[in-house]
Amino acid sequence: MKELKIAQLTMLGREYNYNLGANLQAYALHTLLLKSGFNVEIIDYSKWSRSFARSVSVSIKSKGIKYVVSRALPWLKRRFFEKKERLVSRQISPVPVENRGVHARIRRIENIKKFKERFLRFSPRKYCELADFKKIKNSYDAYVVGSDLVWSPKYNREEHLSVYLLSFVGEGKLKISYAASVGEKIPEWAQPLFRRYIPKFHFLSVREKESARAIEHCTGIRPEVVLDPTALLSDEEWMSIAKKPVNFVEPPYILVYDLYRSNEIKPVVEEIGKRKTLNLVKYSCSKNCFSFYSYGPREFLWLIKNAEFVVSSSFHGTLLAVIFNKPFYAVDPSPFAPRSRILNFLDDLGLRNRFIVNPKDLLNLSFEDTINWDRVNELLEDKKRYSLNFLKKALEALK
Numbered sequence: 001m002k003e004l005k006i007a008q009l010t011m012l013g014r015e016y017n018y019n020l021g022a023n024l025q026a027y028a029l030h031t032l033l034l035k036s037g038f039n040v041e042i043i044d045y046s047k048w049s050r051s052f053a054r055s056v057s058v059s060i061k062s063k064g065i066k067y068v069v070s071r072a073l074p075w076l077k078r079r080f081f082e083k084k085e086r087l088v089s090r091q092i093s094p095v096p097v098e099n100r101g102v103h104a105r106i107r108r109i110e111n112i113k114k115f116k117e118r119f120l121r122f123s124p125r126k127y128c129e130l131a132d133f134k135k136i137k138n139s140y141d142a143y144v145v146g147s148d149l150v151w152s153p154k155y156n157r158e159e160h161l162s163v164y165l166l167s168f169v170g171e172g173k174l175k176i177s178y179a180a181s182v183g184e185k186i187p188e189w190a191q192p193l194f195r196r197y198i199p200k201f202h203f204l205s206v207r208e209k210e211s212a213r214a215i216e217h218c219t220g221i222r223p224e225v226v227l228d229p230t231a232l233l234s235d236e237e238w239m240s241i242a243k244k245p246v247n248f249v250e251p252p253y254i255l256v257y258d259l260y261r262s263n264e265i266k267p268v269v270e271e272i273g274k275r276k277t278l279n280l281v282k283y284s285c286s287k288n289c290f291s292f293y294s295y296g297p298r299e300f301l302w303l304i305k306n307a308e309f310v311v312s313s314s315f316h317g318t319l320l321a322v323i324f325n326k327p328f329y330a331v332d333p334s335p336f337a338p339r340s341r342i343l344n345f346l347d348d349l350g351l352r353n354r355f356i357v358n359p360k361d362l363l364n365l366s367f368e369d370t371i372n373w374d375r376v377n378e379l380l381e382d383k384k385r386y387s388l389n390f391l392k393k394a395l396e397a398l399k
Contacts, residue, residue, distance in 0.1 A: 004398055006033055007123070007140040008042045009164065011148045011155075014122050016046040018112045021230070021316025023297050025147045027119050028229035029178060031237075032388075033144065036395050043136075044122040047160045104285075104294045111296030119241065130159050133168035142398050143169050147179035147207055147229050149338075153190040154183060161190060165197035175200060176394045179207040179226050179387075182214045183338040194218045203394035210340040226387035228345075230319050231380065238323065239305060243298035249290040253279035254367075255307035255326075257317035260333040264359045269311055276367060278308060309367050315341045322349065322376065327369040332357045349379045 011017055012026045026042060033040040116122070127133055143166050149155050150164040162168075166175050186194055198204065198219045205224040206212050216222040254273060258265040262284045270289075273280045281303055285291040292303055301320070304310060310321040310328040315337070321328035322345075330342050332355065346352050351371070356362060 003039050004141045005039045005041070005139070006398075007136070007143045008033060008040055009045065009143065009145045009150070009166070010042065011150055012042065012116075012120075013044045013046040013126065014113075014116060016048070018109055020112075020297050020300050021314060022148055023112060023115060023120075024301075024316060024320075025228055025230045027115075027241075027297070028233050029144070029147060030120055032229065032232060032391065033395075036392075038142075038395070038398075041121055041123045041140075043133075044126045045163065046126060046128055047156075047163070104291075107294035108296075111294065111299075115296045115298060130162055130168065133163055137168050137170040138173065140173065142174035142176060142395075144176045144178055145180055146177050146205075147181065149181045149183045151180045151194075151206075151211070152183040153187050158189070158193065161193050162197075165193055166201070167193075167197050174202050174394075174397055176203045177201055177223070178205055178391060178394075179228050180205070180211070181207045181341065182211040183208075183340070184210075184214070186214050186218045191218050202397065203390070205390055208340050208344040210338075210344070224390055225344075226390050227383050228316075228319060228341075230316055231323065231345075232384055232387060233323075235305075235324055238301050238320070241298055242301035242305060243296075244302050245292070245295055245299040248299075248303070249279045249281055251279075251306050252308040253281045253290075254309045254311060255303055256280060256282040256284075257310070257312040257314045258282060258284050258331075259312075259314040259317070260336040261313050261331060261359065265311065265313065265331060268359045268362050272362060272367065281307070311362065313337075315345070318342055319345060322351070322380065325371075325373045325377070327367070327371055328354060329362060329365065330355050331359055331362075348383060349376050351376065 008026075008030060010022075010026050010029070012022055017023070030040060030042060127136075145164055145166055151161065153161065156164065164180075169175055194215060195218060198215060198221055204221065205226045206215065207226065207228055209225055212223050212225050254269060254276075256265065256269050258269075266282070266284060269280060269282070272278075279290065281290045281292060283291065283293055285293060292300060295303075304317070304320045304326065305324045307326055310317065310326045311331065312318045312321065312328065313331040313333045315333075318328060318330040330346065332339050333342070343352070343355060346355055354371075356365075
């Protein structure tokens with residue numbers, strides 16, 4: 001009997017994306033697809049590999065100079081105001097410059113590359129543009145796109161969206177979206193893409209209610225809402241690949257995943273650490289503080305599992321705190337990342353009160369574990385069953 005092949009497409013490539021959450025969500029879905037008995041490859045898509053000059057040249061030839069200018073002006077305007085907003089908030093980048101030394105970045109990339117090489121199976125060749133994908137339109141029996149912000153017009157140009165909407169896939173091939181995310185309303189320029197390609201999916205799911213509403217408003221089709229794949233693996237499954245870090249701080253400690261708004265979070269948690277006489281383990285770096293910035297996903301899992309408390313402005317940091325039943329507070333990541341993915345997840349589990357808009361409010365909150373984990377775990381299991389059933393039903397269409 002022929003072995004069925006699945007192409008997994010997400011915001012990840014061998015040399016693209018070194019975000020911890022992006023790698024863990026890709027691993028989770030990859031693991032579930034492999035366990036279902038399929039031959040699975042993550043398509044090695046590095047969407048920014050093509051030079052900017054070449055991208056502009058191709059667009060001018062295919063669309064004309066007026067189209068390129070009309071698209072460039074709103075982008076430049078948005079970039080200007082985003083930069084201004086960051087300067088006003090004294091937050092020029094999500095992670096302080098002091099923690100972005102060359103050596104730390106090199107170690108980080110090396111550790112995450114090792115994770116990819118050991119746990120993820122990529123396609124033999126690398127793909128950089130839409131034309132490349134047309135060569136594999138019939139190479140797989142099914143194409144699964146997701147999770148993460150694969151359908152976000154904010155983070156993807158038109159060509160990238162065309163890839164993530166599986167525009168290149170041949171007729172008769174199974175198309176599945178699992179927990180794809182739009183992250184915002186669909187702007188006018190992107191709507192024709194969604195109207196053209198969304199109806200061609202055989203199984204359609206997104207990660208947030210906002211994404212479902214945005215797609216329904218644009219196309220008239222309402223997707224299923226499922227959990228991020230990271231939430232589909234159990235505590236035990238995650239700990240089976242976790243790794244104790246070298247030179248780590250001993251518990252008890254507060255783990256601070258200050259991926260966004262670090263300059264606002266850092267002084268607050270440092271004050272809390274002093275009050276509670278707890279060590280701090282942070283993503284960013286400062287004096288007399290252990291940083292996990294240069295570690296890979298496996299060490300990150302171990303550190304969350306063994307934390308006394310978690311403070312996170314990252315969606316996946318929040319999600320893992322819940323999986324490991326760690327008391328936590330989730331800090332609003334906007335304007336640097338959409339808050340909807342955190343809020344939807346917390347609302348589904350009755351945990352909205354763990355969401356903090358102003359980091360300074362942490363100073364007046366309890367750091368005791370007051371969460372009813374039995375109830376949270378029960379609600380999470382219900383969501384997991386629903387999500388896994390969606391995935392199972394979609395994959396059964398192959399057999």
